Amino acid sequence: MAGQQDKAAARSGARLWTGFRFLSAGLLLIWLVLPLLPLAIWSFAKGWFFPDLLPRRWSLRAWDYVFSDTAGLFDSLGQSLVIALAVVLVSALVGLPAGRALGFYQFRGKQLVELIILAPLIVPGIAVVMGLHSLFIGLGLTNNLAGVMLVHLIPTLPYMVLVMAGVFANYDIAFEQQARALGASRIQVWLFIMLPSILPGLIAGSLFAFLVSWSQYILTLMIGGGRVITLPLLLFNFANAGRHDITGALALIYILPGVIILLIMAGYLSGRGPAFGGTGRP
Amino acid sequence: MSEPVKIFLLLAPALAVIVLLFFGGLLAGLLQSLGYMPVIGLDRISLDAYRAIFSSPDFIRSFLLSFHIAFSSTLIAALLAVAAGLLLRRRFFGRKLISFLFQLNLTVPHLVGAIGILYLFSQSGSFARLAYSWGLIAGPADFPALIFDPYAIGIILQFVWKELPFIGVIVLANMQVLGTDYEAVARSLGASRWQAFCFVLLPMLAPGLLSASVIVFAFTFGAYEIPALLGAHYPPALPVLAYRHYTDIDLAARPEAMAMAIVIALLSAVMIALYLRFVRRQLASHKTASQIAPFTGRPGDRR
Numbered sequence: 367m368a369g370q371q372d373k374a375a376a377r378s379g380a381r382l383w384t385g386f387r388f389l390s391a392g393l394l395l396i397w398l399v400l401p402l403l404p405l406a407i408w409s410f411a412k413g414w415f416f417p418d419l420l421p422r423r424w425s426l427r428a429w430d431y432v433f434s435d436t437a438g439l440f441d442s443l444g445q446s447l448v449i450a451l452a453v454v455l456v457s458a459l460v461g462l463p464a465g466r467a468l469g470f471y472q473f474r475g476k477q478l479v480e481l482i483i484l485a486p487l488i489v490p491g492i493a494v495v496m497g498l499h500s501l502f503i504g505l506g507l508t509n510n511l512a513g514v515m516l517v518h519l520i521p522t523l524p525y526m527v528l529v530m531a532g533v534f535a536n537y538d539i540a541f542e543q544q545a546r547a548l549g550a551s552r553i554q555v556w557l558f559i560m561l562p563s564i565l566p567g568l569i570a571g572s573l574f575a576f577l578v579s580w581s582q583y584i585l586t587l588m589i590g591g592g593r594v595i596t597l598p599l600l601l602f603n604f605a606n607a608g609r610h611d612i613t614g615a616l617a618l619i620y621i622l623p624g625v626i627i628l629l630i631m632a633g634y635l636s637g638r639g640p641a642f643g644g645t646g647r648p
Numbered sequence: 649m650s651e652p653v654k655i656f657l658l659l660a661p662a663l664a665v666i667v668l669l670f671f672g673g674l675l676a677g678l679l680q681s682l683g684y685m686p687v688i689g690l691d692r693i694s695l696d697a698y699r700a701i702f703s704s705p706d707f708i709r710s711f712l713l714s715f716h717i718a719f720s721s722t723l724i725a726a727l728l729a730v731a732a733g734l735l736l737r738r739r740f741f742g743r744k745l746i747s748f749l750f751q752l753n754l755t756v757p758h759l760v761g762a763i764g765i766l767y768l769f770s771q772s773g774s775f776a777r778l779a780y781s782w783g784l785i786a787g788p789a790d791f792p793a794l795i796f797d798p799y800a801i802g803i804i805l806q807f808v809w810k811e812l813p814f815i816g817v818i819v820l821a822n823m824q825v826l827g828t829d830y831e832a833v834a835r836s837l838g839a840s841r842w843q844a845f846c847f848v849l850l851p852m853l854a855p856g857l858l859s860a861s862v863i864v865f866a867f868t869f870g871a872y873e874i875p876a877l878l879g880a881h882y883p884p885a886l887p888v889l890a891y892r893h894y895t896d897i898d899l900a901a902r903p904e905a906m907a908m909a910i911v912i913a914l915l916s917a918v919m920i921a922l923y924l925r926f927v928r929r930q931l932a933s934h935k936t937a938s939q940i941a942p943f944t945g946r947p948g949d950r951r
Contacts, residue, residue, distance in 0.1 A: 391735055391742055398749040401764025401809055402756070404774055408767065416772040416788055417780040464662035467655045479659060481920070486670045488863060488920050490870020492887040493913040494670055496894050496905060497677025504687075520670050527662055581757035584872040584887075598759050602873060605763045617760045624755025632751070 402621075408614030428611035432619070438600055439616065446596040449511060449586075450579040453518045457526040457575045458568060465530020469537065483524045494520065495588045502589060509591040517585045522575040529574060533567030573627045580623060674913055681906035688899055697903035706883065707908065714886040717800045718869035721807035726861045728808065729815035730853070734845075736816075737823045747820075750813040758810055762874045765806040769794040795878055802878040803885070807868045815860045822856040823849075855930030859923050866919040870912050886912060 408414060409428050411421035432439050467473075468480065486494075498517060499508060507513030541563070545555050561568075583598045590596070595603075597620050604613045649657075679685075682693045701707040736743055768774050776791035785791050795802035830852065831844040839847070875885035884892065886908060893905035 387735060387738075387740070390731070391740065391746065394732055394735070395742065395746055395749065397809070398746070398753055398813070401761055401768055401806075403764075404767035405760070405764055417777045419774070419777050419781060460661040460665055463658040467658035471651065471655050473652065473655050479663065481924070482663060482666055482671075484923075485920060486666060488866045488923065489670075489674075489913055489916040490866065490872075490887065492870055492872050492890060493909045493916065494673035494677070496673075496890070496909050497675065497680065498669065498673030499894075500680060500685075501672060501676045516669060519665055520673075523662060523665055577755060581759075583757075583759060584891075587872075598757060598873070601759060601763070602877065605759075605766070605877060610767065613763060617763055621756050621760055624757075625752065628751055628755050632748075 405614040405617045408610045409618055411611055411614075414610070428615045431612055432615045437612070438595065439597075439619070442595050442597045442600040443619075445511065445594055446580060446598075449515050449518060449594075449596065450576050452515050453522050453579045454572045454575045456515075456519060457522045458572055461523055461526030461571070462530050462564075462568070464527045465532075466534045468527065468531035469534025470539065483527050486520050487524045487528075491521065491582070491585045495585050499588050508589055509593040511594060513589045514586050514594045514596075517589045518579045518582055520585070521582065522578045525574050525578055526571045529567060529571035530564070533564050533571075537563065570631065573631065577624055577627060674910075677906045677909045677913075681903055681910050683903050685899075685902070697907040701904050701907050701911075706889065707886075707904075709883040710886045710889040711911070713800060713883050714869050714875075717803050717807070717875070717885060718865045721804045721811060721868045722861050722865045724804070725808045725811040725864060726815055726857060728812050729819050729860075730850075730857065732812065732816045733819040733823050733853075736820055737828075750816055753810065753813040754817070756810070758806070758871065759873050759877070761810050762803075762806045762877045765802055765809065766795055766878060769802055769805060771795075796880050798880050798883070800875070800879060800885070803875050806874055806878060807864075807871075811864045811868070815857065815864060818856055818860045819853060822853055826852055855926045859926035859930065862919045862923045862926065866916040869915060 407421065410424050410426065412423040412425035412427060414421040431437055464483070468476070468483075495517060502508045502513050502517075507516060537560075542555050542559050545559050546552075550558070581598065582596075583602070586594060586596050586599060590599070597616070601613065601616045601620055604616060681697050683690055683696055684693050685691075732746075736746060766773070770776070771788040771791045771793060773795075776785065776788055779785045779791055780787070794805070826849070830848050834844040834848045835841070870887055872887040872891060875888050876891075879885055879888060883889075890905050890908035890912070893901045893908065896902075896905075
């Protein structure tokens with residue numbers, strides 16, 4: 367009798383627990399998308415005034431405006447893209463060899479090198495960029511794209527180095543040695559042995575670096591000096607000016623590359639063994 | 649080519665970029681915080697700027713506000729991330745969707761999250777409208793000020809929204825590496841669910857959880873655009889105060905702006921030291937974990 371009661375209590379306890387888990391999963395799900403909803407709604411609203419829960423009238427006005435020449439979207443999009451692509455290219459060219467050194471070799475001072483590369487990832491941009499701004503003024507690197515590209519390297523390059531170090535830690539140099547022994551030139555080894563086996567990691571690192579550059583705000587604001595208006599700066603201006611419908615549309619455009627990159631990564635990270643490439647080590 | 653030379657050549661470009669830009673920027677900031685600005689005729693080194701900011705109530709208020717923002721955001725995000733990890737490590741309907749949303753959230757820039765939070769929680773935002781339609785408030789002014797407020801609630805909400813998935817992804821990865829065997833052993837030896845969590849799982853999660861939290865703390869302490877958008881005009885968060893001083897037309901405010909930048913940098917240096925400690929402990933604990941693994945039955949479960 368008592369045993370049955372215990373069992374019944376345990377069962378209702380378990381049911382309560384399951385209910386609680388579903389409830390919290392539901393809340394978490396809602397919370398994760400919630401801040402994006404008003405942005406999407408605003409972008410299609412024709413005025414949306416208190417206390418309406420949804421706009422009374424819908425329109426494509428904000429989207430029309432955003433894609434017109436006066437909004438400045440195309441300039442901003444272009445600048446954001448040019449900066450991010452250049453930064454990714456330089457990060458890859460400079461970060462790949464460093465990643466190889468850190469992934470492959472044990473050497474004296476390695477911890478110090480790792481510390482130097484880690485520091486820019488943790489120290490906030492504002493702490494560095496004010497001093498850098500005063501240096502850049504003298505070098506003619508303020509208020510132009512070149513300066514902004516340089517300063518974006520501070521957060522992007524360390525990411526690239528760390529990703530590539532991970533890739534090379536999983537890379538067997540014997541393949542290169544065999545190719546060399548069989549008569550391949552150094553360049554042939556790079557092109558046909560190293561590049562194909564690190565390519566997935568290189569792409570992943572590049573996509574990361576792209577997103578990191580894409581989301582920079584204070585570095586661009588300080589060094590660009592109001593002359594370089596990337597997408598986040600344009601977005602901030604409209605948000606601050608209270609143009610909610612245009613802000614909503616711009617915000618959706620702004621997050622699009624991240625969504626696309628996530629879908630690409632999810633596609634080729636799933637299922638395959640060493641996710642970021644490399645050859646596997648013996 | 650000898651190996652040290654090769655290593656040096658491989659590392660040199662990346663180190664040059666980081667040392668010149670990052671450490672160069674820090675050094676220039678440090679010199680100017682000490683009052684060394686030859687361009688405008690100041691070449692005497694002094695601690696005046698530091699004395700000035702540490703005796704200024706504005707700076708102290710902004711520092712404390714930023715500390716409150718960083719501490720509260722990190723603590724809440726970390727607690728929720730552990731809870732979310734416990735939830736998501738089990739299989740259930742909708743788990744994949746939540747994991748996808750976690751990752752989606754990681755790609756959304758902070759600024760977008762901040763604008764979303766603004767539209768949700770402002771006094772004429774979605775929640776105020778809900779409260780009105782349920783008859784809880786008579787007008788926007790009755791809704792509690794959660795944005796532009798002195799307690800920085802809107803800022804903290806935004807950071808929790810963004811950093812919960814960041815810490816959550818790391819915690820979840822750790823949980824999957826650890827598996828549930830250790831807890832199962834503890835449970836079979838008579839530990840309660842709560843004891844198994846507190847004394848078995850949590851200590852093993854701690855290094856990963858703490859190292860992620862330290863990164864979040866440094867970021868939330870030094871972020872500019874989120875408090876610039878969601879913060880009260882006074883007191884501003886420390887990065888906003890530093891930026892205002894730097895862009896002040898009065899050049900004399902500059903050393904103080906730089907001193908604030910150095911304070912932020914010093915605080916993040918402490919965070920780096922903590923991070924390295926936790927990461928090393930994590931490596932050590934994973935080594936121990938793989939040593940104990942054979943005794944817990946199914947080592948093949950582990951990656």
